[in-house]
Amino acid sequence: MTLSVAYLIVTQFLIGFGVLARLRPVTKGLSLLGLSMLAGLGISSVLPFVLQFAHAPIARFPMFIGLGLLAALSLLLLRGQFTYLRDVFARKQFMVHLYELPFLGFWAYLLFISAWKCAWYPNLPFDTIVGPDLIATFAVRERTLISSVFTAHLPSVSVFSNQPFYAPFTAMQQILYLLAAGGIGTFAFGKLWLTVMVLAFGLFFYADMRERIHPLLAGLLVTMLACSPELFAYTFLVQTDWANAAFFVVGVMLLQRYFDDSQRSTLLAATLFFAFACWIRTETILFVFIGSALLFAKSLRSSPGKAVLKASMLTVACLLPFIFWNYIFLRGYVVLPASTHLGTLQTVSGNYFTNLFTIYGKMTDTVLLHDTYWNYSVWAFLAFTTLNFSFFRSKQGLPILIWILGIYGLFGLLIMHIEGANVPFTFRRGFFKILFLMYFYLGYTTLFQRITNWLFQWEEKTLSQASINL
Amino acid sequence: MSILSERFLTIPPRRRYWYVQLMYLIVSCTLVSIVLWLPLNREWLSDSISRFYSQRERLDQKTDVAERRQEGYVQAYPYIDLIRQRCQPNDYFLIPPQRYLIRNAYKLGRSTGYNWLYPSVLYYHLGKSVQLLDMTASDSLLQRATHTFWVFENKIFLLTFKEHNRPLVMGEFKKYDPHFFAYTPEQARTYYKSKP
Numbered sequence: 001m002t003l004s005v006a007y008l009i010v011t012q013f014l015i016g017f018g019v020l021a022r023l024r025p026v027t028k029g030l031s032l033l034g035l036s037m038l039a040g041l042g043i044s045s046v047l048p049f050v051l052q053f054a055h056a057p058i059a060r061f062p063m064f065i066g067l068g069l070l071a072a073l074s075l076l077l078l079r080g081q082f083t084y085l086r087d088v089f090a091r092k093q094f095m096v097h098l099y100e101l102p103f104l105g106f107w108a109y110l111l112f113i114s115a116w117k118c119a120w121y122p123n124l125p126f127d128t129i130v131g132p133d134l135i136a137t138f139a140v141r142e143r144t145l146i147s148s149v150f151t152a153h154l155p156s157v158s159v160f161s162n163q164p165f166y167a168p169f170t171a172m173q174q175i176l177y178l179l180a181a182g183g184i185g186t187f188a189f190g191k192l193w194l195t196v197m198v199l200a201f202g203l204f205f206y207a208d209m210r211e212r213i214h215p216l217l218a219g220l221l222v223t224m225l226a227c228s229p230e231l232f233a234y235t236f237l238v239q240t241d242w243a244n245a246a247f248f249v250v251g252v253m254l255l256q257r258y259f260d261d262s263q264r265s266t267l268l269a270a271t272l273f274f275a276f277a278c279w280i281r282t283e284t285i286l287f288v289f290i291g292s293a294l295l296f297a298k299s300l301r302s303s304p305g306k307a308v309l310k311a312s313m314l315t316v317a318c319l320l321p322f323i324f325w326n327y328i329f330l331r332g333y334v335v336l337p338a339s340t341h342l343g344t345l346q347t348v349s350g351n352y353f354t355n356l357f358t359i360y361g362k363m364t365d366t367v368l369l370h371d372t373y374w375n376y377s378v379w380a381f382l383a384f385t386t387l388n389f390s391f392f393r394s395k396q397g398l399p400i401l402i403w404i405l406g407i408y409g410l411f412g413l414l415i416m417h418i419e420g421a422n423v424p425f426t427f428r429r430g431f432f433k434i435l436f437l438m439y440f441y442l443g444y445t446t447l448f449q450r451i452t453n454w455l456f457q458w459e460e461k462t463l464s465q466a467s468i469n470l
Numbered sequence: 471m472s473i474l475s476e477r478f479l480t481i482p483p484r485r486r487y488w489y490v491q492l493m494y495l496i497v498s499c500t501l502v503s504i505v506l507w508l509p510l511n512r513e514w515l516s517d518s519i520s521r522f523y524s525q526r527e528r529l530d531q532k533t534d535v536a537e538r539r540q541e542g543y544v545q546a547y548p549y550i551d552l553i554r555q556r557c558q559p560n561d562y563f564l565i566p567p568q569r570y571l572i573r574n575a576y577k578l579g580r581s582t583g584y585n586w587l588y589p590s591v592l593y594y595h596l597g598k599s600v601q602l603l604d605m606t607a608s609d610s611l612l613q614r615a616t617h618t619f620w621v622f623e624n625k626i627f628l629l630t631f632k633e634h635n636r637p638l639v640m641g642e643f644k645k646y647d648p649h650f651f652a653y654t655p656e657q658a659r660t661y662y663k664s665k666p
Contacts, residue, residue, distance in 0.1 A: 097491060097494065098491045098492070098494070098495050099491060099494035099495040099497065099498040100498070101495070101498075102495070102498045102499050102501075102502045103498060103502060106502055106506070109519075110519070113519060113522045113523055113526065116522075116526050116530070117522060117525075117526075120526075120529060120530070120538060121538065121541070121542045122538060122539050122542040122543065124542055124543075126585055126588070126591070126653065129590075129591060129594045130588060130590035130591060130594065133594070134590055134593070134594050137594065138597070141597070148598065149593070153589070153590070153593045153602075154590075156602070156603075156604075156607075157589040157590070157602070157604050157606075158604055158606035158648065158649060159588065159589060159604070159648075159649060159651050160589065160590055161590065164590075183535065184535065186533070188535045188538075189535075189538075216494055216497060216498055216501070219498060219501070219502075220498075220501050220505070223501070223502060223505050224505060227505060227506075227511045227514065229514050229518060371510055375508070375510040375511050375514060376505075376508055376510060376511065459490055462486070462490055463483060463486060463487060463490070
């Protein structure tokens, strides 16, 4: 790894670390490490716009100065956080049990080859080379975000995808990592950020799960999830969907934490991640409304005024990146080609509900229950959820189920009404969000909580018997 | 429970802790083995994942960026290289209608649906090394075209426009809808199998 790539990763981590240490949404060191890296990736993706508006070139030197400044500013937020950091980074927090090694070994086996494929190959998916990587490559080459892609190429051709106008996060990460790699070496294609993000999200997801259920069960669930070929494929193919799912699911997980601990800073952290998810894929704003509704419903009993305020805050915060990219940057700063039709609504011919249910049927048959995409991960979720409801009729984790069903329902409407949205591509990759949430939900179920309690009781009993005997 | 037998209770706590860990280790090994033993998972690991590892064995020695690009864009590069070698930055390359290539040289591009022909894909690879023109450009602009791809006996050639071949080529290209694009090989196949 070159020094410049290492510098980029370290500064991105520090940028997120300062912010997250101030917000304190998590209490475990591993969770904080994963979350900091993700937040750093999100915040640093704004930097190319800052340079562009400051009339600075999109080049390595100004970018690195900007990253350094952001990291320094973020570290200032660490003042007064010593006690929190000492507790979070206590040695005990980082202890990995012997029995976790088989799980870790298997994930390492998958991650290693994913990282190699990601680094070795150039960007291959069609959507990426006509979208984010096209923008990034020419921005780096021409040292401006308003490159010839926008000024010369797209206005001169009749057939072009909406991918260049989709959402900026992926393109901005490509820019940062292309600049750091300088076109040479193992990471020349600028895709390392994807591996970094997958690792950071995996770390946070597992750490969060083993905080609530026994590590043995958390390991089993994450292993089931890891054996999803489609999800795995996008850990080395650069697209918007994996990143979108990761940031969105972190938002949901933090919002769920807020429902449990009622800490305002946790809600702020959740909002930050939801806003980044909208920054990654534009249509995410529609799914955020589920969160706003849940937040409203949860806070309504204590204070109707505050309930409205919190739900509005979440919605407005997520609208900001959406408005900035779609209206201020794309339609204000960049002149869109005349033939661009972004987010065009399509009319529905025939019976509305028949069409809608046909779409849901297709979503279920060709994506949800498609074994080749997910192997057993969806079936395992359905089996464990059925078991949970058969034995325990508790409402534990109900908001997560609402998220899952809500996203599924909204996807059907989206596919029916938005031109270009479809089941085989849009929903198949959008399903990553649902899949992560399915496993997040399983960690919340009474079934897994009971098994966890039983295991911990057994451990305690076994060890305390020894003390008594001694 | 047998583990709490009299003999077990005499073991010191630290060793006892490790016994518990060892038992969990056996359980976790069993769980991982069961998950990996399931038929679809087994197939995925022995097919896709081991293929990726073989790919790594074969390709990891190649560290040159140009070689890696060549390997990644194996479908597009023969054509991209041809344009790069033969055209200058002030030349105009006319992108032939995709339907023309599918209809006349389907076999050559059936695995891709001729995706490399997509204007932004060509721009991604070629940048400003040539001026790209598509068939929807005005007639006066089309007259500036200096090169294009032409199919002859199921092979694709880079054709240089001359006064005598321009009307023939333009006339042939204008038979095909320039707005059509088969994004997937399936779409290309459907068009190829439809009546001309």
